[in-house]
Amino acid sequence: MNWDFQFNLPTTIEFGSGKVKLVGEQVKKYGNKVLIVTDKGLAQTGILEKVTNSLKKENIDYYVFDEVKPNPRDVDCQKAYEQFKDKKIEVLIGLGGGSSMDTAKAIGTLMTHDGNLSERYGADKLEREITPLICIPTTAGTGSEVTSFSVITDTKLKDKMLIFDLNLAPKIALVDPELTLSLPPSITAATGMDALTHAIEAYVCNMAEPISDALALHAIELIVNSLPEAVENGNNIEARQNMLIGSLIAGLAFGNTDLGGVHAMAEPLGGLYDTPHGVANAIFLPFVFEFNIKANPAKFAIVAKKLGVSEEYKTEEQIALKGVHLLKELSSRIGIPKFSDLNYVNPKDFEFLAEGAENNICTIANPRNITKKDYLELFQLAYEYKGMDVHV
Known part of the structure; x- marks a missing residue:
């Protein structure tokens, strides 16, 4: 067989127990003002606190958007963008399952491209990289921490829409098995x-x-x-x-x-x-x-x-x-x-x-x-x- 293919590895992977403690150090590579994207259930666990403690240790300012839902919705991505677009966010953290990480990718897309998210559905529709993104998965499922995809539910079409672009790729994946121990x-x-x-x-x-x-x-x-x-x-x-x-x-x-x-x-x-x-x-x-x-x-x-x-x-x-x-x-x-x-x-x-x-x-x-x-x-x-x- 005559192979002809391309393989991309745009994300740095930090894997191991306790890696979540490195998030503050990693954030400082890209900026000092952070938006953490997560869901309300996770926000009530000690996992979010582990992240914020690491940020505090490095004197990093942060905000939390905890309204992510399963099968993330376009309206929630837009809401987060409107809420934080004037906060001069320099780094995004996607904390949770695929829904949180995909939402963070979509928010990063809006922050760097403005406009309506639906204009970015499809392949290679981004002109530049999104806001630097660090993904911290708390489930073993989507692999979104190392992909260039974001799957968002369009609430008008009642269908899931795909944004696919290498510009979506997280900068860093902090993959810590200890964060999955509490998963039901x-x-x-x-x-x-x-x-x-x-x-x-x-x-x-x-x-x-x-x-x-x-x-x-x-x-x-x-x-x-x-x-x-x-x-x-x-x-x-x-x-x-x-x-x-x-x-x-x-x-x-x-x-x-x-x-x-x-x-x-x-x-x-x-x-x-x-x-x-x-x-x-x-x-x-x-x-x-x-x-x-x-x-x-x-x-x-x-x-x-x-x-x-x-x-x-x-x-x-x-x-x-x-x-x-x-x-x-x-x-x-x-x-x-x-x-x-x-x-x-x-x-x-x-x-x-x-x-x-x-x-x-x-x-x-x-x-x-x-x-x-x-x-x-x-x-x-x-x-x-x-x-x-x-x-x-």
């Missing part, structure tokens, strides 16, 4: 499945390349072997560390390639119903995985082996199909609900959701050609799923 099991499960989806889709998508493949495969192995323990025993620091590394390197993988049909389905679902992104990914992952197998049975068989499938199955397709079973089994074990368990979901909306999925940018990179009709069938198939029924 349900959030650990959902964010962990988000990270697993990133790794799998990065590996099988039609934009994959050798570096992303290596990262994605290692991420799959780390996540599959650590996620159940992290859910069932949240104080296991080794499991938490492995999940955070898995999430981070999955972010590096898909941040340099793309995703696929799982995200194309999950994002309109989140835009319409506000479904947690990790839950949506986990629900659709086995069904899209099975749909895509025929595009590249060899690659899907490799993923299935990383998931734990043995060599007893004779063909690559059989191995890959057994992987579908293990994905469903994993979701069930860690408490991910089935699609039909989400009592707010109305099958009458599937047409709208399928159209949104077909138009989603991730559809382009799906390894198998996928249409609105296919998405409609996949939404219905996932909704009708009642238990372990994979055809092997």
Whole structure:
């Protein structure tokens, strides 16, 4: 194969227990006036205090915007911009899960580009770098601390919109496993499945390349072997560390390639119903995985082996199909609900959701050609799923 690709590493990664204490030192590289972007739940924990204590130690002025919501909204990004645009903010800190980090990226975009956020939807729409950003993840899920993406819910369109530009990349990722110890099991499960989806889709998508493949495969192995323990025993620091590394390197993988049909389905679902992104990914992952197998049975068989499938199955397709079973089994074990368990979901909306999925940018990179009709069938198939029924 004649490879031709680009791989970007614009973010400096500081990984290890206690790294959060370095935030004050890191901020001073870029300025002395900070806006911390987080959510109200996290603001009430000791994690925010760890950050502010480090800033105080370095005599750094700071403000806190704690109105981030899951599936972050354009109106909240705009609100933060209007509230702080005259404060001469020099550095942003995204503290929390992907929602906080994506919101910080969007706020940084507005601070350096002004105007309406919707003008920046799409790829390469920024003329300059955003306000220097330091990301501190408190979940092992999105990998947003090392990506050049920001996914924001447009409240008028009722859909998730993507801003993709290297100018969005955080300057520094402070990745501290201790910050994830207090994460509840349900959030650990959902964010962990988000990270697993990133790794799998990065590996099988039609934009994959050798570096992303290596990262994605290692991420799959780390996540599959650590996620159940992290859910069932949240104080296991080794499991938490492995999940955070898995999430981070999955972010590096898909941040340099793309995703696929799982995200194309999950994002309109989140835009319409506000479904947690990790839950949506986990629900659709086995069904899209099975749909895509025929595009590249060899690659899907490799993923299935990383998931734990043995060599007893004779063909690559059989191995890959057994992987579908293990994905469903994993979701069930860690408490991910089935699609039909989400009592707010109305099958009458599937047409709208399928159209949104077909138009989603991730559809382009799906390894198998996928249409609105296919998405409609996949939404219905996932909704009708009642238990372990994979055809092997």
